[in-house]
Amino acid sequence: MTEKSYRDAIRDAMMEEMDRDGNVLIMGEDIGVYEGTFRITAGMLKKYGPKRVIDTPIAEAGMVGTAVGMAMLGLRPIVEMMTMNFAIVAADQILNHAAKVRYFSGGQVDVPVVIRGPQGAGVQLSAQHSQTFESFYAHFPGLKVVAPATPADAKGLLKTSIRGRDPVIFLESAALYGMKGEVPDDAGFTVPFGVSRVAREGSDVTIVSYSRMLQMSLIAAEKLSRDEGIECEVIDLRTLRPLDLEPACASVTKTHRCVVVQEQWKPFGAAAEIAASITETVFDELDAPVARVTGEDVPMPYARNLEVLATPHEQHVIAAVKKVMYANG
Amino acid sequence: MADIIMPKMGDAMTEGKVVRWYKKSGDAVKKGEPLLEIETDKVNLDLEAEQDGTLGNVAAEAGQMVEVGGVLATILGAGEKAAPRQEPSAEAAPARRAIDKKDSIKKSTGEYAEAIDMKAPRIDRTAAASSEPVPQDAGGRKRSSPLARKMAREMGVTLEQVQGSGPGGRIVANDVKNFKPAAASPQKAKTPSLPPIQKLETKEIPLSAMRRTIARRLAESTGPIPHFYLTADYDVTNLLSLREQLNEIEGIKTSVNDFIVRAAALALRHHPNVNASWGDEAIKQHGEIHIGIAVSTPEGLITPVVRNADQKSVTDISNEVRSLADKAKNRKLTPNDYQGSTFTISNLGAWGIEQFTAIINPPNVAILAIGATSAQPVVVDRQVVIRDRMKVTMSCDHRVVDGALGAEYLRTLRSYLEQPVRLVL
Numbered sequence: 001m002t003e004k005s006y007r008d009a010i011r012d013a014m015m016e017e018m019d020r021d022g023n024v025l026i027m028g029e030d031i032g033v034y035e036g037t038f039r040i041t042a043g044m045l046k047k048y049g050p051k052r053v054i055d056t057p058i059a060e061a062g063m064v065g066t067a068v069g070m071a072m073l074g075l076r077p078i079v080e081m082m083t084m085n086f087a088i089v090a091a092d093q094i095l096n097h098a099a100k101v102r103y104f105s106g107g108q109v110d111v112p113v114v115i116r117g118p119q120g121a122g123v124q125l126s127a128q129h130s131q132t133f134e135s136f137y138a139h140f141p142g143l144k145v146v147a148p149a150t151p152a153d154a155k156g157l158l159k160t161s162i163r164g165r166d167p168v169i170f171l172e173s174a175a176l177y178g179m180k181g182e183v184p185d186d187a188g189f190t191v192p193f194g195v196s197r198v199a200r201e202g203s204d205v206t207i208v209s210y211s212r213m214l215q216m217s218l219i220a221a222e223k224l225s226r227d228e229g230i231e232c233e234v235i236d237l238r239t240l241r242p243l244d245l246e247p248a249c250a251s252v253t254k255t256h257r258c259v260v261v262q263e264q265w266k267p268f269g270a271a272a273e274i275a276a277s278i279t280e281t282v283f284d285e286l287d288a289p290v291a292r293v294t295g296e297d298v299p300m301p302y303a304r305n306l307e308v309l310a311t312p313h314e315q316h317v318i319a320a321v322k323k324v325m326y327a328n329g
Numbered sequence: 330m331a332d333i334i335m336p337k338m339g340d341a342m343t344e345g346k347v348v349r350w351y352k353k354s355g356d357a358v359k360k361g362e363p364l365l366e367i368e369t370d371k372v373n374l375d376l377e378a379e380q381d382g383t384l385g386n387v388a389a390e391a392g393q394m395v396e397v398g399g400v401l402a403t404i405l406g407a408g409e410k411a412a413p414r415q416e417p418s419a420e421a422a423p424a425r426r427a428i429d430k431k432d433s434i435k436k437s438t439g440e441y442a443e444a445i446d447m448k449a450p451r452i453d454r455t456a457a458a459s460s461e462p463v464p465q466d467a468g469g470r471k472r473s474s475p476l477a478r479k480m481a482r483e484m485g486v487t488l489e490q491v492q493g494s495g496p497g498g499r500i501v502a503n504d505v506k507n508f509k510p511a512a513a514s515p516q517k518a519k520t521p522s523l524p525p526i527q528k529l530e531t532k533e534i535p536l537s538a539m540r541r542t543i544a545r546r547l548a549e550s551t552g553p554i555p556h557f558y559l560t561a562d563y564d565v566t567n568l569l570s571l572r573e574q575l576n577e578i579e580g581i582k583t584s585v586n587d588f589i590v591r592a593a594a595l596a597l598r599h600h601p602n603v604n605a606s607w608g609d610e611a612i613k614q615h616g617e618i619h620i621g622i623a624v625s626t627p628e629g630l631i632t633p634v635v636r637n638a639d640q641k642s643v644t645d646i647s648n649e650v651r652s653l654a655d656k657a658k659n660r661k662l663t664p665n666d667y668q669g670s671t672f673t674i675s676n677l678g679a680w681g682i683e684q685f686t687a688i689i690n691p692p693n694v695a696i697l698a699i700g701a702t703s704a705q706p707v708v709v710d711r712q713v714v715i716r717d718r719m720k721v722t723m724s725c726d727h728r729v730v731d732g733a734l735g736a737e738y739l740r741t742l743r744s745y746l747e748q749p750v751r752l753v754l
Contacts, residue, residue, distance in 0.1 A: 256476045256502060287476040287502040288495070326495050326503075 002185055007177040009151035010040055010116075013158035014078060016187050018048055021076060024162055027054035027063055028080030028117075037082050038118060038177055060086050064093035064115065068167075071113040072101060076162060081117030084171060085129050090115075098167035099142030114161045116170035120212060120263055121311050123174050127299035130307070132263050134210075135270045137169040138241040144168040144193060145241040149214035151181040153238055156191030163190070173212040194242030198251070202231035205321045206251040208274055209261040210237040213293075213312065217261050220317035232321060240270055248274070249281045256287040257324040261317055266294035288324040293317050330409050331380055333402045335395040338369045344396045345369045347389045356384045358404060365401065382406050473500035480505045539629045547688050554607075555727040558686050561739040565702055566717045568749040575643070585719075586622075586676045587647040589699055591752050592745035593674055594618045594638035600738045604671045606692035607728050621670030621690055622650060624657045631657050632690055634670045643752060678702060684720040694726035695735070697742075719746075 004012065018024045025048075030037055032045040032055040045053040056063045060081065067077040081087045087094065098111045121130035138145040144166050148154040154172065161168040199214060200221050209217045214236045221232035233255060235248045252258050258278055260271035275290035296310040335345045348366040352358055363375035364384065385403035389395045473481075473488050477500045481488050484505065491508045493500035536544075550556075568588055575581055597604040597618050606613045618639045621632035633653035635646055656662045673690040676699040687698040700720040707716045721742070725735040745751050 284475045284479045287474045326501055 001182040003180050004151050004155075004183040005177065006148075006151045006154050006172070006179045006181070007038065007040055009155035009181075009183050010158055010172065011042065011044070012183070013155040013162070014041075015044065015047070017076075017159055017162040018044075018052065020187070021162075023074060024076045024078065025052040025054065025070075026078040026080060027056050027067065029056055029058055029063075029082050029086075031055060031080050036080065038174065040177075041080065060089040061093050064090035064098065064113075067113045067115075068093060068097050068101065068111055071098075071111045071167075072109050076112050076114075078114045078116060078162065081115060083125070083129050083174070084117045084119035084133050084169075085131055087115060087117070087133070087169075094137075094143070094167070094169070095140050099140050103142060110165040111167045112162075112165055114158070114168045114170055116158070116161075116168075116172060118172045118174035118177070120173050120175060121295070121300050121307055122212070124302060124304055124307060125174075125300075126302040130300035132171070133169070134171055134240050134262075135264060135268060135273070137171075138243070138270065138273075142167065143241060144239065145171065146193070146239050147171045147173075147211040148238060149173075149176070149199075149209075149211050149236050151179065152183045153191055153236075155183050156189055157193070157238060159190045160193060164193075171211065176212050176215065179215070191238065193239045194244045195239075196235055196237050196244040196247045198233060198247055199236040200232065200234040202233035202255070204230045204255055205232045205257040205259060205324060206235060206248060206255045207232050207259045207261060207317065207321070208235045208237065208245075208248045208278075210240065210270075211263070213261045213263050216312070216314060217317055220314040220321070223314060224318055224321055228318075228322075228327075230321060230325065230327075237274075243274070243277070245274065245277050245281065249278060252278055252282050253285045256285055257321075258286070258290045259293060259317065259320045259324060260290060261293040261312060261320075263295050263311060265297050266292060267297065269294060288326065291320040291324050293320045330385070330406060331382075331404045332400045333364060333376060333378075333404065335367065335389075335397050335399045335401060336376070337397045338374070342369050342397055344394050344399075347391050347393050347395060347401065348373060349391050350387060351375075352384045354384055354387050354402075358382060358384050367401075376401070378404055380404055380406070382409075385409075471500055472497055474502065476502045477505045537628055539631070543629050546691060550689050550691050554689055554691065556686075556689065556724050557727050557732065557735075558722055558724055559732070559735045559739055560684060560720060560722040561743060563719050563721060563743055563746045564707070564716050565719045565746055568746055569702065569717050571749045571752075581644055581647075583643055583647040584650075585678070585702060586674070586699065587643050587650060588749065588752060589676070589697075589746070590620050590622065590635060590638055590646050590650065590674060591641070591643050592742055592749075593672065593697055594620055594635075594641075595745055595752070596738060596741040597672055598639055599741045600734060602734055603695050603725075603730055603738050605694050605729055606671075607694060607726060612729055615671040617671065619669055619671045621667075621673035621693070622653070623673065623675035623687075623690075624654050626657050626660070628660070631662065631667055632670060632673055633657055633662055633667045636669075673697070674699060678719070684722055686722050687724050689724050689726055694729040695738070696724045698722040698724065 014026060026041065026044065031041040032050065032053050035042040041053065063079050067079045070077045094115060098113055101109050101111045120132050134145055134147055137143050144161070146157045146161060146168060148157050158170060161170050200218055202221065207217045207221060214234070217234050221234050224230040224232055233251045235251060237243065260274045262269050262271040264270060271292040271294060275292060278290055279286065293312045293316045295312060298310055300310055301307050346368040348368050350365045352364050358364060358378040358381065360378055360381050362378050364378050366373055366375050382404040385405040387402045388400045395401060471488050471493060473493065474495070478488065480502055486505055486508055488500055490510065491500050491504050494504050495501045568585065572583055572585060572588060575583055601614050604615050604618055617637055619634050619636045620638040621634050623630055623632050635641065635649050638646060653666060656666060670690065670693060673693050673696040675687040675696060677685055678699055678701040681701050684700045685698050687696045689696050698721065702717050702719045704715050705718040706713050707718065709716070721739070723735055723739055
């Protein structure tokens, strides 16, 4: 184990896989000479050369279309989006091509492409560049959607993404890039898709989350434990498609209360899907409606104080936990 | 100068809200005059001036929350001047902020912690779009969480009895867990549910031996026996209180009917002609008092007998009746258990029947029909008071018992029931 940042863990995963498999390559805007807007690809051009670390024009649809073609013919391209907001331009390539080629080819052709990049708010990038896309992509069959919350999971899940047969939307949290954590050094280390983990054990309320909101939920859980004596069990989903709700449902069977935390807007968000599935599965165990903690239903403001107001924080999780415990008086 | 402070109106109260001021700064106030209305978590109330004077600085405006013990205003005596109003000093505000910041966890919110602290009224993101109170279902169905329903099923608790503590009266798991069936008190009794609706079908129910016997004997009764009926209304307040005292003794559980059995038996000792049977040649008076008690079973009616009831204590009668009733319900009665009664009691009080007439159980010459006990306004010493009343109707075989005799028996019974101390003699 070595302590690594989320950013370095992502770079390590890509470089280990590029060392391991000559078919793995990366393309994107400003990833080569400039070494990436968030410096994820630092040193990669130097090590692997311009045939495997490809600076592209500002043309996301073209990048993804090219990558889909590469993948159909046997390469394993990684496409870095400067932010996932720009991938909207390539939505047709992602949703109607990458996600559909195996189906249209009767299972003959796989598209092992990884589309990765940062998303989410917290770094003052305003309305067009602070959005989160997990529910958007997770809606479509044919895609995998990954949203790691720790450096170790970022590395392990990205390696699984690169090695797999499917197009993967790999959602990084811009606000987590600097976060440090223990990461296994073993080059064979991977984290499988569709296996949620219990990030914190507790007996009173189940909190279900992923990515940055998972970290925020853990802080809320510690505060609740310290100040209120309420012990939350926190479930990290890791991947949203496939979605593994077994540990969450098992936890709700124990706690009888559930709060789902997402950064996204509330309507039609991931939390809606998660809450509905939990309600379907363990209805008789629930002592309160599943609560959702979400972002405010507005385009993300640029002003720092307004951005803070528009995103969920610990106190919102704490209020929701108390609400499902009927502890708000 | 006297401070008016936010009073502590209960252990749980930590702060109160100023609703409105009736007086403003500078107004003359008199002792006992209401100055302002405050709102606590439980009540709204007026605070009165405790001395004459002039209302000085008002420290808390309408709508403001004030901690218990916090100063609301001052009353100035003659010649006193209001102290200059204390504005929050420039140093004080940042100090408070500093505490807030220290307290907040900044790990994930980082540099934004300050902005969060500055945040004005917090928005409850978990609240449903409409914050209107959820009304209870008009149909009387109580809202309950799925877990509460599951627990209630497992514990055999009916949700109708449980008080919900959740939003809109929702019954939650804790309410079921902490639910204790209400003590048998008529005030607390909940509306009983209707018996289940049975399937409508045309069918023949074969006559059981028991049903044949009931039919034959009761027809024999109303046919040849000239019935007449006397009703008396008894004050059983003292009887109920005696029963309550008795039942407070560990291991004793008596019913009102147990007392009636003993009272009826003792009253028969005064009127042996009621403890008799009609014969074509002679009226037979019985040397012993055996009280039959009508017991309903799924199959029908049967009257097990408490023998020599006049010689048994209420608790002995109680134990015997319970055991006989159990036997009757399990069809374990032997002929010795139900033959040979000399007088019968039928009690439909438990079904809420106020008054009814029973058919004599031959060869008895009388039967008592006991109605429900209920609290009634009655005139005692020219005052309207609430007393527990019970109606008893006696059916008599006119061949043996004349009206006067029946009335005398009921009067004697009144003495035993209304002065129940006689029952212990």
